[in-house]
Amino acid sequence: MRDGDQVMCATYVLRDDASLWWEGAANGVDLATLTWSQFKEILYNKYFPADVRGRLTRELMSLHQGDSIVAEFIRKFDMGCHFVPLIARDVVQKMRCFMDGMRLTLHRDVMLMRPESYDEANACAFQAEQALRDIDMEMQQK
Structure with a gap:
């Protein structure tokens, strides 16, 4: 599965606060070039800080x-x-x-x-x- 498809699938299943968060976060990234690793890093930094x-x-x-x-x-x-x-x-x-x-x-x-x-x-x-x-x-x- 391509990176873009993985990101699209993952964002599709986001619910409630996570879905709202992603709507705002997606404005700051280029969705056409966003890799799966980059998406996970953004998500983990938000929901799993250091x-x-x-x-x-x-x-x-x-x-x-x-x-x-x-x-x-x-x-x-x-x-x-x-x-x-x-x-x-x-x-x-x-x-x-x-x-x-x-x-x-x-x-x-x-x-x-x-x-x-x-x-x-x-x-x-x-x-x-x-x-x-x-x-x-x-x-x-x-």
Whole structure:
């Protein structure tokens, strides 16, 4: 999809205050040459100023799985990465941050599988979680 089409689709779904804001903001840009990256920068500067981005970065860096299942932890982590591109773009940092937030038993098992990417770490986490469930089920049957 072309940049102009992405911008048009995004602005079409803006509602309420965001729609009114964009009507005013659009007067200050050349819509014919506005790229998707430029649009996101304008939008994020309005709705995610530096202090909010800083808070979101701290939240992502301190995100812990706790009692949630792997799928829920991945969902929260991915959502956080969306707003913290410095981590999301750095594959090593992204995987390290994800691994650091995992429950210790899963972290150990995933490390033993030696994932080389964030996606592999996700798959390993699902496998490790299933293995722990299997062990729990077996213990309950005894």
